[in-house]
Every structure is written in C-alpha cells, then in structure tokens.
Amino acid sequence: MNHGKEEKPMDQAFSQAVTHMTPCYQCGTCASSCPVAKITEHFNPREVIRLSLLGERNEVISGDAIWLCCSCYNCHERCPQKVHIPHVLYMLRNIALREGHLPNIYSEFGSALWSNGRLVNVSRFVENKRPILGLPPLQPIGLEALRRILASKGLDKFQKKEEVQ
Ligand code: SF4
Ligand code: SF4
Structure with missing residues (x-):
C-alpha cells in the first residue's frame, strides 16, 4: 500500500x-x-x-x-x-x-540521564528516608563514565538537545 x-x-x-x-x-x-x-x-x-x-x-x-x-x-x-x-x-x-523519531518522554529521560546521571532526581526528603529504612547513603554518580557510554552508543544527541534549549 x-x-x-x-x-x-x-x-x-x-x-x-x-x-x-x-x-x-x-x-x-x-x-x-x-x-x-x-x-x-x-x-x-x-x-x-x-x-x-x-x-x-x-x-x-x-x-x-x-x-x-x-x-x-x-x-x-x-x-x-x-x-x-x-x-x-x-x-x-x-x-x-x-533517525530522531523518539517520543518526547524518552528524550526527556535521555536528557535527564545525560545531565544528572539519573532518570529521576532523588529529593532530599527521599534521601533522608534511606537511613530510617536501613538503606546505605546514595553513591556519587560516575557522570563522566556514564556520558562516555552514552556517547559510544550515539546517545550524546541528548546533550545536543540540551544545548539547543
Ligand atoms: S506475529 Fe502475530 S499475527 Fe503473525 S503469526 Fe505470530 S502471532 Fe500470528
Ligand atoms: S507488550 Fe508484550 S505481548 Fe505486546 S507486543 Fe510487547 S512483548 Fe508482545
């Protein structure tokens, strides 16, 4: 057709x-x-x-x-x-x-991953709950390594998207 x-x-x-x-x-x-x-x-x-x-x-x-x-x-x-x-x-x-056909929600996830290393930011409120729940403190994110991995898969386009905004 x-x-x-x-x-x-x-x-x-x-x-x-x-x-x-x-x-x-x-x-x-x-x-x-x-x-x-x-x-x-x-x-x-x-x-x-x-x-x-x-x-x-x-x-x-x-x-x-x-x-x-x-x-x-x-x-x-x-x-x-x-x-x-x-x-x-x-x-x-x-x-x-x-080819750049990505629904907005996934572009937003990609940009968040590129800029913060997390899909969703952890609020101070949630972080403070961790010791109460017996969870260890959050570890720092290896943002540089993560960005290298994303870039190796061509996902540095999320960085470019950020720069345009
Ligand atoms: S792909 Fe779907 S429609 Fe095609 S044969 Fe398998 S089950 Fe049937
Ligand atoms: S949601 Fe599950 S059943 Fe539906 S297409 Fe995907 S894998 Fe198949």
Whole structure:
C-alpha cells in the first residue's frame, strides 16, 4: 500500500527487521495476547508487522506504536510462527532512534540521564528516608563514565538537545 507517496527502497536495517517478520501469517494471536493492545487502540503488534511487511517503513518508524510494547514476551511465547516480536520492535526502535523519531518522554529521560546521571532526581526528603529504612547513603554518580557510554552508543544527541534549549 502506498497511498500515492513516493516509494523508497528499504534500507538494510529495516529489511533485516522485516526478514524476521516474514513467517507471520497474520493470525492475530500476538494482538490477542498483548496486555498493551488490550488497553489502547494505538498499539497492535499484528498491525505493526502488517505495515512493515507492506513496506510502510516511514509510517512504522515515525509512529509511536513501536514504543508502546512493554516487553512482556506474551506474544513471543504464543506466536505459532515463532516470530520474535519484541526483538523486531527493538530493531525498529533502534532505527527510529537513529533517525530522531523518539517520543518526547524518552528524550526527556535521555536528557535527564545525560545531565544528572539519573532518570529521576532523588529529593532530599527521599534521601533522608534511606537511613530510617536501613538503606546505605546514595553513591556519587560516575557522570563522566556514564556520558562516555552514552556517547559510544550515539546517545550524546541528548546533550545536543540540551544545548539547543
Ligand atoms: S502471532 Fe505470530 S503469526 Fe500470528 S499475527 Fe502475530 S506475529 Fe503473525
Ligand atoms: S512483548 Fe510487547 S507486543 Fe508482545 S505481548 Fe508484550 S507488550 Fe505486546
């Protein structure tokens, strides 16, 4: 299906992901096993696979659906064709990340990780509770090492995002 848009040749990464989906015969077992599909109409693993197999690359990669899977693996365990759906979704997410299609919430997590080394800042109130609960004090964050790891995976783009703001 092309809806009149210009057809683009599939890139290698996307066609690799599609290769993992080719055994799918659209039975819908994944969708009926998926806890996320039960609560939102915005995600249906069978539909992501259908669009990918039809070559609707941009719709799949730039959409939010691929980010909604919670990696419960129900679908993978039940698929009669042994399609590893979570793995396929990770592949699609990697492509989306490389191309800058990241939902805002994940960009915010990335920026927080880059600037503070934590996804969520720990308040003084929570920190003061630790000894009462028998927990050791928080250790300092190795921010430099963490940033090196993020940069080695191309995630220094979160730093750039910060600089733009
Ligand atoms: S359960 Fe497997 S074969 Fe059935 S639609 Fe999902 S991926 Fe395709
Ligand atoms: S792994 Fe993802 S797609 Fe599969 S059932 Fe769980 S939430 Fe749904």
